[in-house]
Amino acid sequence: MSVRHERSRSVDRRVRVQGHPVDTYPALPLEAERGSVRRVTVVGEEVLSRPCGEVTEFGTPELSALIDDMFLTMYVADGAGLAANQVGVDLRLFVYDCPDDYGIRHVGHIINPVLDLPDPGSRRLIDDFEGCLSVPGAAMAVPRTDRAIARGFDKDGAPLVIEGMGYFARCLQHETDHLVGHTYLDRLSKRDRKDALRQMEDRREDVFAQRAIKAARLGQ
Numbered sequence: 293m294s295v296r297h298e299r300s301r302s303v304d305r306r307v308r309v310q311g312h313p314v315d316t317y318p319a320l321p322l323e324a325e326r327g328s329v330r331r332v333t334v335v336g337e338e339v340l341s342r343p344c345g346e347v348t349e350f351g352t353p354e355l356s357a358l359i360d361d362m363f364l365t366m367y368v369a370d371g372a373g374l375a376a377n378q379v380g381v382d383l384r385l386f387v388y389d390c391p392d393d394y395g396i397r398h399v400g401h402i403i404n405p406v407l408d409l410p411d412p413g414s415r416r417l418i419d420d421f422e423g424c425l426s427v428p429g430a431a432m433a434v435p436r437t438d439r440a441i442a443r444g445f446d447k448d449g450a451p452l453v454i455e456g457m458g459y460f461a462r463c464l465q466h467e468t469d470h471l472v473g474h475t476y477l478d479r480l481s482k483r484d485r486k487d488a489l490r491q492m493e494d495r496r497e498d499v500f501a502q503r504a505i506k507a508a509r510l511g512q
Contacts, residue, residue: 293373293390293466294423294431303394310400310446311454320367320510321389321399327357327364329507330379335427335475335492339377342473344384347403350449359401359447362387368507369425373463375470378426386467393458402452405444407468409437418458422466422476429495430488434476436462 306313333340347355358381366374372390376383387401409415415437423431440461442454456464466476477485 293371293388293463294425303396305394305396307397307399310452311398317397317399321363323360323363323387323401324367324510325364327360327362329368329510330361330365332365332369332374332425332428332503333378333380334496335424335477335489337380339380339382340426340470340473340475342382344375344377344382344471344473347383347385347445350403350445350447355447358383358385359387362401363389364510366425368510369503370506371425373467374425375467377470377473384471386470388460388463388467390460390463392456392460398454398456398460398463400452400454401447402442402444402454403447405442405464405468405471407465408441408443409465410439415439418462420459420462422462424466424476426470426475427477427488427492428499430491432476432480432484432488434462434479436465440464442468 304313306315307317309317362374362376362379365379366387366389373386373388375386384404385401389399391397417435418438419433419435421431422434438458438461440456442464444452446452477488480488
């Protein structure tokens with residue numbers, strides 16, 4: 293998911309890491325410093341259109357390395373979230389570094405997430421613009437609920453409950469969609485989908501060039 297900056301309010305502004313507030317946190321997390329950049333898959337590739345498999349082995353070096361790589365790849369692509377199938381890996385996992393509507397930064401990863409949304413009678417849909425690292429250069433308005441809870445596990449198998457409001461709730465929904473084989477294009481009308489794909493064709497090369505510049509700046 294593409295990054296967006298939000299308004300600030302007088303609230304507890306501490307960064308939430310894996311759902312918990314911390315007093316200090318670096319701009320570039322340690323995961324990204326350890327990681328390597330991977331290629332971001334593009335809409336039309338088969339791995340993006342099928343449900344991902346469950347993670348069954350926790351605490352492995354391979355899983356930790358994948359998360360590290362996903363964090364760095366997300367930053368190089370200027371994203372707010374990245375799912376495993378966006379780097380070609382068929383696993384139910386995503387990472388995120390995303391602000392909510394209060395400007396609070398949320399950072400972490402979640403494995404095998406299950407999304408809880410408000411009941412239809414109490415849910416509030418927000419129509420707002422949304423981008424995707426696998427649809428480079430395009431952005432379209434997509435309706436999402438203003439609240440969402442993701443329940444899953446961390447890389448060591450410990451249970452996680454991550455609650456999102458506003459733009460961060462949108463991020464949780466967007467990334468969970470990826471894990472069932474959907475992109476935000478699947479939520480658009482045929483006309484809007486065609487518009488998004490046209491935007492991508494017009495802008496993708498510029499996006500790729502910017503990613504290459506950022507990768508070089510981060511020493512990749």
